[in-house]
Amino acid sequence: MPRLMDMGLDKLNSLLLEMATISENAVDASIETYSKGGKGEQVRDWSRRLQTLHRQVGDLSMEMIARYQPVASDLRFLKACLEISYGFYRFGRYALDIVEVMDIFGDLAKCDRKSVVETARNTQEMIRMSVDALARRDVALARRIRKMDDLVDESYRQHLRTVIGQKKDVRCALSAGLILRYLERISDHATYIGESVDYIVTGVEPNQ
Amino acid sequence: MLSEQLEPAHGIYSQKEAPRNVSARPKVEIRQLNAFYGKKQALYDIDLAIKPNQVTAIIGPSGCGKSTLIRCINRMHELVPDAKVSGHVFLDGEDVYSESRDPTEVRQRIGMVFQKPNPFPNMSISDNVVAGLKLSGERNKDRLGEVAKNTLQRVNLWDEVKDDLKRSGASLSGGQQQRLCIARALAIEPEVVLMDEPCSALDPTATAKIEQLISELKALFTVVIVTHNMQQASRVADYTAFMYLGKLIEYNETATIFENPKEQLTERYITGKFG
Numbered sequence: 017m018p019r020l021m022d023m024g025l026d027k028l029n030s031l032l033l034e035m036a037t038i039s040e041n042a043v044d045a046s047i048e049t050y051s052k053g054g055k056g057e058q059v060r061d062w063s064r065r066l067q068t069l070h071r072q073v074g075d076l077s078m079e080m081i082a083r084y085q086p087v088a089s090d091l092r093f094l095k096a097c098l099e100i101s102y103g104f105y106r107f108g109r110y111a112l113d114i115v116e117v118m119d120i121f122g123d124l125a126k127c128d129r130k131s132v133v134e135t136a137r138n139t140q141e142m143i144r145m146s147v148d149a150l151a152r153r154d155v156a157l158a159r160r161i162r163k164m165d166d167l168v169d170e171s172y173r174q175h176l177r178t179v180i181g182q183k184k185d186v187r188c189a190l191s192a193g194l195i196l197r198y199l200e201r202i203s204d205h206a207t208y209i210g211e212s213v214d215y216i217v218t219g220v221e222p223n224q
Numbered sequence: 225m226l227s228e229q230l231e232p233a234h235g236i237y238s239q240k241e242a243p244r245n246v247s248a249r250p251k252v253e254i255r256q257l258n259a260f261y262g263k264k265q266a267l268y269d270i271d272l273a274i275k276p277n278q279v280t281a282i283i284g285p286s287g288c289g290k291s292t293l294i295r296c297i298n299r300m301h302e303l304v305p306d307a308k309v310s311g312h313v314f315l316d317g318e319d320v321y322s323e324s325r326d327p328t329e330v331r332q333r334i335g336m337v338f339q340k341p342n343p344f345p346n347m348s349i350s351d352n353v354v355a356g357l358k359l360s361g362e363r364n365k366d367r368l369g370e371v372a373k374n375t376l377q378r379v380n381l382w383d384e385v386k387d388d389l390k391r392s393g394a395s396l397s398g399g400q401q402q403r404l405c406i407a408r409a410l411a412i413e414p415e416v417v418l419m420d421e422p423c424s425a426l427d428p429t430a431t432a433k434i435e436q437l438i439s440e441l442k443a444l445f446t447v448v449i450v451t452h453n454m455q456q457a458s459r460v461a462d463y464t465a466f467m468y469l470g471k472l473i474e475y476n477e478t479a480t481i482f483e484n485p486k487e488q489l490t491e492r493y494i495t496g497k498f499g
Contacts (some may be wrong), residue, residue, distance in 0.1 A: 092484070
């Protein structure tokens with residue numbers, strides 16, 4: 017027999033999966049804008065929508081705690097929901113930041129964008145993995161995300177090392193540096209989402 | 225983690241105010257305990273070590289043996305016709321079921337508070353508190369008065385009744401009656417206090433007062449509470465034991481039981497997925 021709480025848990029799950037889809041689209045679109053040009057108008061809408069959904073997840077989680085006093089796997093799910101929802105919200109926010117780099121720096125068509133786009137591919141893959149891990153409660157997949165995070169971190173550091181000491185085009189170097197920084201943060205949040213999925217299933221907190 | 229912020233253990237006493245040696249040997253140690261009502265077995269091979277100056281909650285569905293277990297701890301189970309016990313219950317390392325042990329002495333050291341407040345209706349408030357002391361031979365009125373006052377203060381009832389200590393204990397509200405019964409149990413200075421669903425007949429305000437009191441009492445006593453209310457267990461207990469069909473399924477720190485239980489049966493029970 018379904019419990020009173022189950023309806024709320026299902027609703028939370030739906031909200032998270034909606035956020036997953038939107039945030040994945042937002043990051044993909046922002047990278048597309050960087051590599052091929054454009055205004056990325058839809059990214060702004062998606063970012064706002066993710067903020068709204070993040071608030072809804074927070075409100076519903078608090079309501080569930082107040083009304084049902086959840087414990088064990090229910091409590092872990094709610095705790096993880098807040099972290100996961102924040103991660104998706106941040107994906108949207110960083111996607112918007114990437115689009116705004118183009119607003120600030122203008123046409124970047126003449127810049128060498130290869131390394132940024134390659135790093136973005138890893139980040140996008142991490143997002144997809146975090147979304148799949150959440151949907152399937154797949155701990156093994158969730159744990160693989162962390163390994164990819166190192167690749168993105170290294171790309172960011174490598175870019176900074178290259179820029180320092182080179183008389184490169186400042187506009188290209190700075191825009192690439194900012195975008196790599198946002199990608200690096202997105203990767204971190206994908207990792208946190210993976211850790212939250214691990215926590216829901218196993219009850220083990222990250223770094224324990 | 226919330227529980228870390230609330231340490232020491234959901235209570236109002238810091239380690240400095242109430243030194244506790246939780247790593248010390250158990251205050252009560254139950255070993256291979258079996259209990260029967262006639263031919264019907266109610267408890268199966270229970271092993272449980274209850275830590276001193278901590279609150280231990282026992283949870284589980286109706287009929288799982290929670291009340292039987294605590295009644296075995298102070299030898300009240302044997303007062304039921306046809307009831308019997310095998311196994312051991314050690315209080316500070318000494319078996320309460322050894323042949324030389326006087327059950328009355330055991331019950332003085334291990335007090336009990338029941339589900340329904342049961343003050344003696346024909347006794348005044350103060351006489352209710354010291355009823356046990358009088359039975360054990362204390363006749364000094366000054367001493368009895370002092371104990372009544374101190375114990376009523378300890379259960380946070382003194383300010384509510386001090387102006388009319390001679391009125392009947394039965395005239396108090398349900399919550400006050402239960403605190404009076406706790407005072408009666410404490411007046412004989414037990415070392416362990418067993419509570420069998422002490423709040424089940426009380427409203428939320430009275431329940432909150434009893435829970436606050438339980439948190440305070442553990443500075444001086446070892447408390448074991450049977451409760452159907454899991455939120456109550458999570459609020460007041462340092463350790464929680466889950467029982468099912470007469471068996472101890474899981475025993476651990478309360479935060480672990482309610483956040484990440486190890487046994488599927490515990491998980492299903494506390495999340496309401498049973499049946």
